[in-house]
Amino acid sequence: MLILKRKDVDIANVQHPKREQAIPILNYQGQTFRLISVFSASQEEEARGFWRDLTDNQGKFCILLEETERFSVWGKIRVEQLGGEEDASSQMVPLTQACIILLQTVYFDLEDLFGARQAGQFNNELIKVLQQWNFPQLKNVQDLGKIIDEDPLEGSVPPWEEHHLITLLQEMHRIGKAYFGNDSFAEGISELLVDLSPEEQKYFRGWLGQSPLGQMWRW
Template structure:
């Protein structure tokens, strides 16, 4: 829809009605846009690709904002939509959900493309990793099976993992994925993998991912 510079727009924030966080808001010519995700300055190609996908393929009204040190993508909203927004998890819960969606997507791809036996081996590899790194509440293969076969958005209780656990999980998941598939193409389907997340949570997770040490792995 629009490619804009910082001087073209007004950026502010409003308090989320249900969470202890501020929601970034971009105003342009009387229209309101909400932050979807942020990219580093070196990720211009990825930022433009996401913006084009959202506008051309999904019919969304979006802004690509070019700044000297970063690019960001914003989606059009009404302020009353934000005021009615009722998310169920805090920031860390959203990071856990997003990480589990990536884990589950890799597992399902292995099962579909490589077969049930390979999916079982992958499940065991994940169980060994999580137990070796002493992830809370992971003490059996059954616990891992529950995580890879149950939609994280439907889990009544998320595992009590911290950010350090998620960094380890996604680093090792990327290594395992490359081992099973022979390349890292599986890691470049982030938008499709996270499409079931509500947009505010998806935006929050992708921003965290892009600003972390994982940004070069999952794009």
């Protein structure tokens, strides 16, 4: 279990050997770590809880990095492992589909309850956060609008990594709670995912339950 400051580590982008994507890699004392999740400066408690869950309950070797404007959690990885992640990449598809379905539901619920203007403001606020973490195929609010309008079960989905999905669900919950006034919008999500196969729903539920996300988005 390591808690480090930015001055203690080196961070560089490494080109993924099989995909047109740069991966942030943290170097510390000859060991390499990959970004798992990010938190704002006001989310210190959530960041520490997420980090402790990974290290204490799941036995992963992780770093909690404290910076001025954020906290981030990094998991140990060998850089040469990146080239062998195609199976893991295919497993990301149902997770990404589920997350996009939740995004679409939050957006359209906001639009139905409060109007298009409020829903648009939600998009503007969300994209500002997501842009900071370099989401592939998500450069501006128009790109976000396309993702909301398109069926994620038809065609391809963005090549997002696990840390992108974690960040998306965290920020959707935080911003959505401010708009709705409570977090009831994040309850009963199984009803929203009925178009996924039972196996995909089980996989997503298991993934969700492995972190504090399972306390935010409730089945």
